[in-house]
Amino acid sequence: MARRAVRRLVLGLRLAGGAGEAVRELRRFEDELAAEEPLEIRLVRGSLGERQAVATILRTPGDDFALAAGFLCSEGVLAERGQVARITYCVDPELDEEQRYNVVNVWLRSGVEPNLAAERRFLVSSACGACGKGSIEQLRARGLCPLPSRPGALLPVDLLAALPGRLRAVQRLFDRTGGLHAAGLFDGEGRLLAAAEDVGRHNAVDKVIGRLWLEGRLPLRGDRPAVLQVSGRAGFEIVQKAAVVGIPVVASVSAPSSLAVETAEAFGITLVGFSRGDRLNVYTHPERVRLGGTSVDGLASRAEATPDAAGLAASL
Numbered sequence: 557m558a559r560r561a562v563r564r565l566v567l568g569l570r571l572a573g574g575a576g577e578a579v580r581e582l583r584r585f586e587d588e589l590a591a592e593e594p595l596e597i598r599l600v601r602g603s604l605g606e607r608q609a610v611a612t613i614l615r616t617p618g619d620d621f622a623l624a625a626g627f628l629c630s631e632g633v634l635a636e637r638g639q640v641a642r643i644t645y646c647v648d649p650e651l652d653e654e655q656r657y658n659v660v661n662v663w664l665r666s667g668v669e670p671n672l673a674a675e676r677r678f679l680v681s682s683a684c685g686a687c688g689k690g691s692i693e694q695l696r697a698r699g700l701c702p703l704p705s706r707p708g709a710l711l712p713v714d715l716l717a718a719l720p721g722r723l724r725a726v727q728r729l730f731d732r733t734g735g736l737h738a739a740g741l742f743d744g745e746g747r748l749l750a751a752a753e754d755v756g757r758h759n760a761v762d763k764v765i766g767r768l769w770l771e772g773r774l775p776l777r778g779d780r781p782a783v784l785q786v787s788g789r790a791g792f793e794i795v796q797k798a799a800v801v802g803i804p805v806v807a808s809v810s811a812p813s814s815l816a817v818e819t820a821e822a823f824g825i826t827l828v829g830f831s832r833g834d835r836l837n838v839y840t841h842p843e844r845v846r847l848g849g850t851s852v853d854g855l856a857s858r859a860e861a862t863p864d865a866a867g868l869a870a871s872l
Contacts (some may be wrong), residue, residue, distance in 0.1 A: 558617035558657045561588050561733055590616055590735040592755045593658055597624045598646070599633075599670055600663045607661070610672060616729070616736065616754045617657065619763040620645075623754075624660045626766025629774070630797035632671055632698050637772055639668045692822050695796055702824030703804045709781040710846035711805060713836070715746050719785040720809050720831050722748065727787070729753045737787050739764050739794075741803065744781035749773070757786055758793045765801055775802035781844065783807055790816050790829060799823040805844060807831050812839055 566587045572578035597611040610633065615623060621643040628634045646659035664670065723740040730736045730753060739760035740751035752763030761784065768774045776782055783805040784798050790808035792815040798806050799819070806820065807828035817839050820827035826841040838845055843853040 558593055558654065559591050560616055560618045560729060562591050563588055588732050590729065590733040590755050593617055595620055595623065596646075596659045597627060598659065598661050600661045601668070608672075610670075613756075613759065615756060615759045619752055619767065620657075620660050622752070622763045622766035622770065623759060624662055624766065625770050626762030626764065626797075628662065628670075629769045630762060630765050630800045632800065634668075634670055637769055639665055639670075640770075641665045692819055695799065695819070695823070700799055700823060702822065703799070703802060704824065705804075705841065705843050706781075709744065709804075709844065710851060711744060711781050711783065711844055713845055713847045713852065716783065716805075716807055716828055716831060716845065717834060717836055718746065719783060719807060720787070722746065723751060723785050723787060726751050727753055736760075739784065739786045741768065742783045742785060749782070757788045757791070758797065761786065761794050761797050765797060769801065775800075776804075781805065785831075789813070790827060792816050792819055795819045795823075795825060795827065798825055807836070 563586045565584060568581070568583050568585055569579055570581035572580040592614055595613045595615050596609055597613065599608045599610055600606065601608070611627060613623065613627065624643060625640065634640065641663040643663070644661050646656050646661055648656070648659070651659065719740070719742055722742070723738055726740070726748065727736065727738045730738065736753040736755060737757045737760050738751060738753045739757070741749045741764050743749055750764045750767045752760045752767070754760040754763060764784070765774060782803055784794070784803045784807070786794060786806070786808045788808065789810040790806055790812040792813060795806055795816045796819055804824070805826040805828065809831055810829065812820075812827055812829045817827060819825075820840040824841060826844040827839040828845075829837045829839055838852060843851050845852045
């Protein structure tokens with residue numbers, strides 16, 4: 557089984573401060589590093605077990621079956637959980653034992669045709685997502701529609717502010733390595749439904765999506781509020797994955813990209829950024845966020861005339 561963390565001897569330096577290059581401390585010690593290894597995802601079809609490699613993902617080992625399922629679901633390769641018969645590691649005799657845990661076979665049920673363009677292949681790094689990804693128009697071409705907003709499904713702003721801390725509390729591997737992103741899906745009461753860690757932001761999201769998809773809990777019902785909280789920035793990849801499985805709110809502790817904001821706006825997703833401590837920014841569809849007993853969307857005009865959020869809260 558591939559390791560999720562590895563130990564490496566490193567040289568640590570602590571500077572004395574001030575001018576010059578004086579070193580206060582110099583020592584060798586073992587550091588624990590988050591593992592990063594390639595995972596090849598193969599589709600297996602037909603009575604002869606025809607194999608087709610569709611993606612190679614650089615990831616942190618662990619939750620590999622969920623990662624494969626989440627990737628195939630969120631990228632639109634597979635539409636329904638029922639299309640998958642089983643998922644296994646590769647047992648090809650030409651692979652050594654360790655490499656077998658870096659290849660996952662997704663066995664399709666008889667008659668299932670995955671949605672693969674003729675030359676569509678993915679090489680996914682742990683940092684930037686699939687190269688050559690399409691735009692908002694391509695997502696619309698896949699049949700994605702804006703998520704509806706339900707008047708009774710508002711999320712309290714203090715709940716949104718608390719989610720980064722709740723996600724951080726379950727980042728066990730980050731505690732050991734300091735080198736992992738995390739994603740967690742929370743319900744409207746702030747209960748954690750699933751969480752995952754990985755060197756890649758989008759990998760962590762796919763692990764969460766895949767776990768719930770394999771359990772038959774995705775896509776979400778439109779009348780149930782839920783929040784996908786991520787530990788880093790929110791890019792296009794993360795927002796489009798949320799749109800595919802019906803997650804209405806995406807929140808990050810850092811900034812969103814411009815394309816992430818455009819995508820969230822187009823597909824009815826509430827996008828929250830810079831969710832840290834007692835502050836957060838709502839970039840799109842604020843009608844899902846509640847401050848006091850009122851949607852913050854209805855308070856927008858007052859917010860523009862108020863010097864800060866504290867003043868707005870005090871005036872309610």
